[in-house]
Amino acid sequence: MSTALEAHVFSSGALHDALRDKRLLVLDYDGTLAHLDIDWQAVRKDLSTTAAEFNFISTFRPLWPEMARFRATKGSGPLGVLLQVLSSHERRGLERQRPRQEMVEVVRSTLDRRSPQLAVFSSNLHATVSQGLARLGLAQISQIVGADDVDRWKPDPQGLIRLVRRTRVAPEDALFVGDSEGDERAATLAGVDFMWA
Numbered sequence: 006m007s008t009a010l011e012a013h014v015f016s017s018g019a020l021h022d023a024l025r026d027k028r029l030l031v032l033d034y035d036g037t038l039a040h041l042d043i044d045w046q047a048v049r050k051d052l053s054t055t056a057a058e059f060n061f062i063s064t065f066r067p068l069w070p071e072m073a074r075f076r077a078t079k080g081s082g083p084l085g086v087l088l089q090v091l092s093s094h095e096r097r098g099l100e101r102q103r104p105r106q107e108m109v110e111v112v113r114s115t116l117d118r119r120s121p122q123l124a125v126f127s128s129n130l131h132a133t134v135s136q137g138l139a140r141l142g143l144a145q146i147s148q149i150v151g152a153d154d155v156d157r158w159k160p161d162p163q164g165l166i167r168l169v170r171r172t173r174v175a176p177e178d179a180l181f182v183g184d185s186e187g188d189e190r191a192a193t194l195a196g197v198d199f200m201w202a
């Protein structure tokens with residue numbers, strides 16, 4: 006059994022322990038707090054069709070580097086059109102989201118405390134995250150950085166650094182919990198401890 010795989014098994018006890026000396030808990034959304042039911046193949050197809058109307062040919066694989074290339078070539082206005090395409094898929098995915106109950110319970114148990122503060126750093130759109138949190142009973146979490154809040158996407162740490170600064174917490178006093186290599190990389194680049202969801 007590989008230790009790398011074992012390290013990816015989430016334990017709510019380990020998270021409780023890790024939070025003891027932390028002042029900020031940042032969570033990824035999709036795959037961490039809940040699984041959004043998004044058909045990514047359909048998303049890429051719709052993005053390709055819309056981008057072609059701007060004479061931009063792409064399979065949107067990988068998604069965010071291609072979004073960045075689109076913005077660099079076509080500008081922020083046309084990017085907004087692609088984000089609307091993404092938004093309609095995310096809205097549908099949200100209606101059928103499956104909560105990660107064990108994770109949600111840990112987060113709920115910290116809601117009434119002053120510390121740690123809670124935040125979400127996600128590659129989904131801000132509105133998707135905010136509506137998703139409300140459905141999970143976590144509407145109190147107001148510190149959110151979504152894909153439309155940054156101009157450099159994960160694994161770039163821009164959003165994570167912004168949350169750390171906004172909550173006036175030192176990077177070493179924060180913990181980021183996520184489910185992807187990009188999440189882990191962003192944490193490393195921001196100087197924030199990371200835990201697999």
Ligand SMILES: [Mg+2]
Binds near residue numbers: 037185
């Ligand atoms: Mg994720």
